[in-house]
Amino acid sequence: MPHTPPGTKWCHVTLSTFKRRKLFNIAETARFCEHLLRRTCKDEGWRVAAIAVRPDAVHTLLEVPQALPRDRIVRRLRTAAARAVHGGSVCPGGRRVFETGHWFAVLPGGARVATVRRHLLAQSGIVIERLDDDQ
Numbered sequence: 001m002p003h004t005p006p007g008t009k010w011c012h013v014t015l016s017t018f019k020r021r022k023l024f025n026i027a028e029t030a031r032f033c034e035h036l037l038r039r040t041c042k043d044e045g046w047r048v049a050a051i052a053v054r055p056d057a058v059h060t061l062l063e064v065p066q067a068l069p070r071d072r073i074v075r076r077l078r079t080a081a082a083r084a085v086h087g088g089s090v091c092p093g094g095r096r097v098f099e100t101g102h103w104f105a106v107l108p109g110g111a112r113v114a115t116v117r118r119h120l121l122a123q124s125g126i127v128i129e130r131l132d133d134d135q
Contacts, residue, residue: 007066010049010113014103015058015078018096022055023085033058033084040080046073049113050120059120061113070104078102 017023024030030053037060041048047063058081064073082097107113 008047008063009066009068010061010063010107010109011070011073012103012105012107012116013060013062013074013077015074015081016099016102017056018099020056023097024053024058025055029084032087033081036080036084037077040076044076050117052120052123054123059123061116061120074102074104 024033033053034051037051037058038048041060041062044064049061049063050059051061052059058077060077062073078098085097107116
């Protein structure tokens, strides 16, 4: 895993579905969610190391600008993932998709980023293994 360049930080963000409902247990919905998250991150200029879409949670490991506030990162990811659920008719209408809370950790880089990435890749569910740079 590359060293974190100056001015950036690695973030591990986990969003749990409301009441732990299994909204992403349909492979098509999980792939669509991953696609929207990857596109959102690319549009924002964020580097994605791993995305794991589990039936009841979405995990992302990404590199973002150091000054970017946590709430903006979470809001963008939550919106993209919710769009996948609502667009796929899994949770129609304005039904709540995610819990209010979330897990957010800033990693110092290096070995810790590599460890979290390996953990996400080992989880069951739809996992995209490549870094954005590897495409």
